[in-house]
Amino acid sequence: MSILIIPAILSGMMMGAVYALVALGLTLIYGVLHIINFTHGSLLMLALYVVYFLNLQLGLDPYWVIPIVLPLFFILGYCLQRGLIAPMSGGSEQNVLLITLAISLMIDNLALYFWTSNTRSVDIAYAYDTVEIFGALLPFGRVVAFVVALGVAPLVWAFMVFTRTGSAIRAVAIEKRGAELVGIDVNHTYAICFGIGTACVALAACLLLPTFYVTPQVGYTFVLVAFTTVVLGGMGSLPGALLAGLLLGIIESLCGLFLGESLGQIGIFLAFILILFFKPSGLFGKRAGA
Amino acid sequence: MRFQSLGQYGLVLFAIVYLAGVYFVSSPVWMGFTINALIVALAALSWNITGGFGGLSSFGHAALYGTGAYASAILQVKYGFNAWIGFGAGIAAGSAMGALIGGLAFRYGLKGSYFALVTLAFAEVLRICASSFEWTGGGSGLQLKLMPGLAQLQIVDRPWIYTGLLAVVALVMLLTALIQKSRFGAYLIAIRENEDAAEALGINTYQIKVQAMAISGAFGGLAGVLYLQLWLFIDSTVVYGSAVSVEALIGPIIGGAGTVWGPLLGTLGLHLLGEGTKHLLPNSPGLNFVLYAVVLICALRFLPQGLVGFAARIGVLRKKDQDDA
Numbered sequence: 001m002s003i004l005i006i007p008a009i010l011s012g013m014m015m016g017a018v019y020a021l022v023a024l025g026l027t028l029i030y031g032v033l034h035i036i037n038f039t040h041g042s043l044l045m046l047a048l049y050v051v052y053f054l055n056l057q058l059g060l061d062p063y064w065v066i067p068i069v070l071p072l073f074f075i076l077g078y079c080l081q082r083g084l085i086a087p088m089s090g091g092s093e094q095n096v097l098l099i100t101l102a103i104s105l106m107i108d109n110l111a112l113y114f115w116t117s118n119t120r121s122v123d124i125a126y127a128y129d130t131v132e133i134f135g136a137l138l139p140f141g142r143v144v145a146f147v148v149a150l151g152v153a154p155l156v157w158a159f160m161v162f163t164r165t166g167s168a169i170r171a172v173a174i175e176k177r178g179a180e181l182v183g184i185d186v187n188h189t190y191a192i193c194f195g196i197g198t199a200c201v202a203l204a205a206c207l208l209l210p211t212f213y214v215t216p217q218v219g220y221t222f223v224l225v226a227f228t229t230v231v232l233g234g235m236g237s238l239p240g241a242l243l244a245g246l247l248l249g250i251i252e253s254l255c256g257l258f259l260g261e262s263l264g265q266i267g268i269f270l271a272f273i274l275i276l277f278f279k280p281s282g283l284f285g286k287r288a289g290a
Numbered sequence: 291m292r293f294q295s296l297g298q299y300g301l302v303l304f305a306i307v308y309l310a311g312v313y314f315v316s317s318p319v320w321m322g323f324t325i326n327a328l329i330v331a332l333a334a335l336s337w338n339i340t341g342g343f344g345g346l347s348s349f350g351h352a353a354l355y356g357t358g359a360y361a362s363a364i365l366q367v368k369y370g371f372n373a374w375i376g377f378g379a380g381i382a383a384g385s386a387m388g389a390l391i392g393g394l395a396f397r398y399g400l401k402g403s404y405f406a407l408v409t410l411a412f413a414e415v416l417r418i419c420a421s422s423f424e425w426t427g428g429g430s431g432l433q434l435k436l437m438p439g440l441a442q443l444q445i446v447d448r449p450w451i452y453t454g455l456l457a458v459v460a461l462v463m464l465l466t467a468l469i470q471k472s473r474f475g476a477y478l479i480a481i482r483e484n485e486d487a488a489e490a491l492g493i494n495t496y497q498i499k500v501q502a503m504a505i506s507g508a509f510g511g512l513a514g515v516l517y518l519q520l521w522l523f524i525d526s527t528v529v530y531g532s533a534v535s536v537e538a539l540i541g542p543i544i545g546g547a548g549t550v551w552g553p554l555l556g557t558l559g560l561h562l563l564g565e566g567t568k569h570l571l572p573n574s575p576g577l578n579f580v581l582y583a584v585v586l587i588c589a590l591r592f593l594p595q596g597l598v599g600f601a602a603r604i605g606v607l608r609k610k611d612q613d614d615a
Contacts, residue, residue: 036403088591094347095590097403098543101349102583102590105536109576109583117575216576220532224414227407262422269415276408277398 007136008257009250014142016249017149018204022222023229023241024153025200031236032173032193035093038100039080041223042107043198047073047205048214049115055122055209062122062209063144069202077198082191104219111216121213128211141211148207153242156196160238169193173236221265228272234282244283297604298551301597305555309456313449321448327561328455329517333534334541334553335462336509340392341539342548343475344502345482347402350409351510352534353391353416358384358511359518359529360420363432368425373434373443377515384511385504392503396496401485410535417530431525434518443519451520458516459554462509467550469505478502479548510538533579540582544589546596555597560585 026040050069054060060068084103089095129140160166171179172189180186229248233240248268256264275282293299312324333355340346361383362376371379395408420426427433438446445451469475477498480488489495518524537557542548545556563585564578571577593600 036407084587088587090591090594093402097347097406098539098590099587101536102586105583105586106580109579112576113574113580224411228411231407260422263418266415266418266422269411269418272411273394273408273415276400276404276411277394280398280400280404 004257005254006134007138008253010133010136011138011142012250012253013246014138014146014249015252016246017146018208018245019222019225019229019249020242020245021149021152021200021204021207023226023233023245024156024238025197025204026226027230027233027236027238027241028156028200029194029197030230031238032169033081033190035085035096035100036227037194037197038097038104038223039107040104040197040201040226041219041221042104042111043073043077043219044201044205044222045111045214045216045219046107047202048209048212048218049111050202051205051209052120052122052214055124061124062206066203066206069206070199073202074195074199076195078191078195080198081194082187085194086187086190104223108216108219115216117215117217119213119215122209124210126210139211141207145207145211149204150242152200152203153238156200157238159196165189165192224272225265225268228268228275230282231272231280232275232282234284237282237284240282240284293607295602295604295606297601298598300604301555301601302551305551305558308558312452318448321452323561323565324558325448325452325455325520327558328452328459329513329520330537330561331459331541331554331557332462332513332516333510333538334545334557335459335466336506336513337538338466338542338547338549338553339469339478339506339509340499340502342542342552343470343478343482344499346499346502347406347539348409348506348535349406349539350391350411350413350535351506351538352530352532353409353413354384354388354507354510355514355517355534355538356413356416356420356524356526356530357387357507358514359524360426360432360514361511362515363434363518363524364426366434367427367432372441373519377443377519380515380518381508381511384514385508388503388505388507388510389500392500396499410532413530413532413535417526420530421526427525429525431523431528434522436522444522445519455516458512462512463550463554470550474498474501482548536579536582540586542596544585544593544596546598549596549598552596552598559597 022040022044026037029035029037047069051062051065054065054068055062080103085096085099089099126140130137131140131143160170168179168184168189169192171184172186176186225248229241229244232248233242233244248271251267251271252264255267259266293302309324312321315321333351336354337348337351341348358380362380365371365376365379366373391409391412395405400408421429436444438444445454477488477493480491480493481495481498485495514529517529541557541560542553543556544560545554546552560582563581567574567577567581589596595602
């Protein structure tokens with residue numbers, strides 16, 4: 001059995017790193033803006049389509065479009081928060097939740113309208129080359145995703161600690177009014193933060209597409225996993241999201257191994273419910289869930 | 291249910307004239323589409339009990355709807371029970387699922403966004419389970435045997451289906467009005483307005499919230515059972531899918547959450563809009579949901595009290611008292 005378990009754990013960790021990257025963006029947005037962002041999954045789906053079409057139409061490699069897609073989605077996220085979510089919600093938590101839900105409905109269904117529900121994937125020669133690690137054969141694309149996703153987390157952390165913008169973001173997260181009083185533009189900082197979160201998703205899309213597929217529904221699956229990751233890691237905690245992402249990847253992979261492929265995700269959602277009940281503050285969280 | 295303004299009278303009159311007018315339109319399309327809207331309106335009325343009066347916004351009402359539908363379908367298909375027994379069992383199962391989710395979520399003090407997320411997770415777990423196990427028909431769903439007649443609650447004649455559904459919706463709205471008037475309703479509204487204050491006044495908030503989920507579950511289960519009896523077929527996506535949860539919450543928010551007429555008005559309005567786009571732009575899957583989303587965002591920004599609240603300001607007859615429409 002251990003012959004199967006070790007590869008399952010390793011391949012779960014590869015997927016888990018991507019979950020962690022998606023969740024990194026979500027937890028950053030939660031930690032600073034204190035909003036639950038339902039658009040996150042839909043933006044991932046949108047990014048997957050953008051990468052897909054760049055590959056299909058212009059023949060660009062998903063890894064080489066990172067410098068194009070990342071700034072594009074940063075700007076998209078910035079505008080979404082500044083132009084739509086903030087002005088339409090009037091600051092109520094309940095409204096933000098519903099508005100992000102509405103935006104994600106809009107993006108998902110427009111994708112369905114324009115691109116139909118067909119499952120698409122790119123055809124790249126090296127994507128399924130395998131790398132042997134501890135006797136397990138892992139797809140090359142997944143290993144790249146794992147390495148890059150884990151490499152990005154310290155970069156985000158360094159940005160938050162060592163740059164002025166990062167300090168402003170942390171200040172706004174801790175004490176909004178105080179930050180405003182010392183001259184920080186809170187709306188701008190919120191939107192920057194939303195942009196960074198969206199850029200994380202765009203990066204995840206570039207890493208994911210070579211070994212994954214895209215349909216208009218794919219965002220919904222990911223957003224639930226990302227919520228689970230964020231809650232398990234502790235809402236707003238960057239290291240928590242990283243650890244929780246890896247953990248959930250392993251849980252999913254093991255559930256798939258023992259219960260059958262179609263029930264793999266059940267493990268994630270059951271974990272979600274159990275965490276919300278017993279430890280809503282998560283692994284690294286400080287605040288209680290209520 | 292006393293109305294405060296001419297605007298509200300107008301709105302309700304519009305709905306009644308529309309619903310009555312459907313009988314006189316010769317095209318069967320109208321009646322078929324209004325029948326679907328009425329089933330969604332029942333789900334919306336179910337959401338309204340917890341989301342509207344209690345301020346407990348659920349994002350997973352499909353969990354209640356689907357459990358009602360599956361309970362009835364399993365009893366009929368796998369064990370050969372009569373449809374009326376399935377009907378009762380579906381309502382009971384929806385109610386039990388509501389009490390279970392509420393009981394667990396409120397025991398651990400989940401509120402606001404956390405409650406929304408946990409309900410969503412429950413609906414998703416149930417959806418995956420229903421699509422994976424043989425007992426629930428797996429991926430191919432459950433199909434009822436065609437046995438027309440009232441004995442198996444399979445009515446073929448469209449006007450009779452429509453009349454029956456109108457009666458059920460009217461009954462649920464009457465129950466909603468009674469709940470609103472009752473002591474229980476007052477407790478529930480007090481919890482929405484300020485839970486700590488309600489608790490301090492001696493209200494057992496946990497018990498009230500779980501009861502509200504059980505009532506909401508009964509209404510949701512009822513909607514699911516009626517969907518099953520209408521289409522004689524369910525699968526996991528159709529009854530446990532996120533579209534059900536979304537439709538259950540959009541209607542009341544646009545119509546007016548925490549009102550008797552809001553869920554029906556909002557759902558009817560949205561479905562008319564969706565149907566209109568279908569006629570203008572045929573073969574456009576998903577476009578109705580895009581439109582719903584736009585309307586939802588606009589409603590949140592410009593009609594925070596929904597259509598009913600907006601209409602309350604047109605031609606005011608009396609000052610606002612506790613008798614909301």
